[in-house]
Amino acid sequence: MENNVLSKTIAYLRFPLMVGIVMIHYNISSDFFFHGITYAGETPDWYRTVIYIFSDVLPRIGVPLFFFFSGFLFFYHTEWNIAAYKRKLKSRARTLLVPYLLWNIFSIALAGIRLLPCFARFFPNVKDVSVNCSFSAIALTFWNRDMGMFVHTELTEDISNAIYPINIPLWYVRDLMIVIIFAPLVYVLVKKAGYLLSVVLGLAWLFLAPYNLGHPQQLLTAFFFFSWGAYYSIHRLDFTVLFRKLSFLPVLYFIVAAADIITREQTYHHYIHGIGILLGIVSAIIVTASLLEKGKIRVNTFLADSSFFLFALHFLIINNVARLILAPIHIGSPYFLIAIYFFIPALTILICLGLYKILKRYLPACASLLTGGR
Numbered sequence: 001m002e003n004n005v006l007s008k009t010i011a012y013l014r015f016p017l018m019v020g021i022v023m024i025h026y027n028i029s030s031d032f033f034f035h036g037i038t039y040a041g042e043t044p045d046w047y048r049t050v051i052y053i054f055s056d057v058l059p060r061i062g063v064p065l066f067f068f069f070s071g072f073l074f075f076y077h078t079e080w081n082i083a084a085y086k087r088k089l090k091s092r093a094r095t096l097l098v099p100y101l102l103w104n105i106f107s108i109a110l111a112g113i114r115l116l117p118c119f120a121r122f123f124p125n126v127k128d129v130s131v132n133c134s135f136s137a138i139a140l141t142f143w144n145r146d147m148g149m150f151v152h153t154e155l156t157e158d159i160s161n162a163i164y165p166i167n168i169p170l171w172y173v174r175d176l177m178i179v180i181i182f183a184p185l186v187y188v189l190v191k192k193a194g195y196l197l198s199v200v201l202g203l204a205w206l207f208l209a210p211y212n213l214g215h216p217q218q219l220l221t222a223f224f225f226f227s228w229g230a231y232y233s234i235h236r237l238d239f240t241v242l243f244r245k246l247s248f249l250p251v252l253y254f255i256v257a258a259a260d261i262i263t264r265e266q267t268y269h270h271y272i273h274g275i276g277i278l279l280g281i282v283s284a285i286i287v288t289a290s291l292l293e294k295g296k297i298r299v300n301t302f303l304a305d306s307s308f309f310l311f312a313l314h315f316l317i318i319n320n321v322a323r324l325i326l327a328p329i330h331i332g333s334p335y336f337l338i339a340i341y342f343f344i345p346a347l348t349i350l351i352c353l354g355l356y357k358i359l360k361r362y363l364p365a366c367a368s369l370l371t372g373g374r
Contacts, residue, residue: 006240008299009289010069015303015310017066017284020059021169022314022345026322027055028337047334049261051341056264057257060273061280063172064225068281070176071186071229072239080187080234092180095372100165100173102370103312104142107167110316111150141166143174161214169315175222186227190234198228202278210270240289243282250287253279302357308371309356310349318348 028051078084115129130151141148144163164171179186189197201224208217232239243249256276263269291297322344359367 005289005293006238008292009240009285010073011299011301011304012288012292012297013065013069013284014307015300017059017062018307018310019345019349020062021311022318022349023055023059024062025169025315026318026341026345026348027051028341043334043337047338050338052261052264053257054341057260057273057276058280060277061284064221064277065281065284066172067176067179067222067225068229071179071226071231072233073229074180074183074226075187075230075233077233080184085184088183089180092177095374096173096177096180099308099312099370099372100170100177101142103167103170104165107165107316108138108141108149111166115150161212162218163215167312167315169311171218172222175218176226178219179222179226182223186223186230187234190227190231194235195231198224198231201227206271206274206278209274210267240285243285244289246282247286249279250283253283303353305371305374306353306356308374309359309367310352312370313352313355314348317351318344321348321351 074088078088115131132149132151137147137149141150142165145166145168146163148166150166162171165174193200201220205217205220205224208220211217213220229239231237232242253276256272256279260269260272260276263272288297292299322340325344325347326340356367359370
């Protein structure tokens with residue numbers, strides 16, 4: 001990229017955003033069962049507030065901002081035509097489709113291993129799992145795990161109506177691939193309508209959030225933030241320069257984040273939460289770009305490169321890490337729960353980074369396949 005700050009901002013944010021996604025997936029603010037005891041149901045308000053901040057406020061910019069970056073990079077310095085589109089599709093097949101298939105196959109294998117009788121005492125809930133090995137069930141496992149090979153017979157209905165592949169975080173990759181198929185339409189609309197497309201999609205994303213639309217809401221998230229990022233690329237604009245003109249937004253973001261925390265039980269909370277995500281995205285870019293330009297921070301290439309590996313692996317192991325740590329310990333206070341809340345994700349991240357480093361050193365071809373050549 002010609003603008004060094006722009007490229008460094010995207011590279012730098014990859015890892016902290018991924019850490020936030022790990023925190024989202026270790027949210028223990030709801031009922032937390034261990035050693036036959038329900039913990040979080042009786043924890044004080046401050047405990048639930050801390051977890052809400054670090055699992056539902058600050059890190060919620062992660063997936064939307066990744067869609068934003070994907071839209072920007074997809075059209076970056078590209079003269080748009082059919083040949084360019086074909087090249088992009090071929091490239092994204094390597095960077096998105098191949099890792100998506102491999103990580104979901106790996107997830108299926110892990111799920112199958114857990115069903116083996118020799119592991120029954122480690123995974124007692126497998127007795128509630130029914131297995132369907134038909135072709136359609138196997139295929140659906142890559143799209144919607146709740147209709148795939150492994151179905152929990154005691155599973156309650158998912159009130160979000162969202163659908164996920166067996167490796168849940170990879171819904172981002174799945175829906176990004178869907179958006180990319182429609183990239184020519186996105187290009188035409190952005191070229192013709194300019195920022196108005198982002199405004200319309202953004203308003204729809206914000207005001208439809210309370211209606212629990214399930215997968216359509218996931219796709220709306222993908223199309224909105226991808227198109228928003230695409231706007232700057234297609235019109236040859238540097239978003240780090242434009243956003244830094246709004247230097248007051250980080251302060252406004254923390255005010256809205258505080259309102260998000262205070263109003264989380266209110267019916268209008270979805271709108272405040274959504275506005276907070278929008279402000280958080282812009283604020284993260286403003287702060288990061290400014291600190292990079294001043295030399296206060298720098299990009300760690302290893303952490304940036306490891307982000308996709310961390311993204312794809314963490315959800316598969318984090319609960320097992322928690323079991324190993326918590327099995328010999330009887331939790332006695334919310335202070336200990338808070339310590340565990342931060343410790344388990346941190347340990348999971350370190351394990352993922354260690355495995356990535358080993359894989360990168362001794363099996364570089366395998367590491368490349370699993371991360372799409374990143």
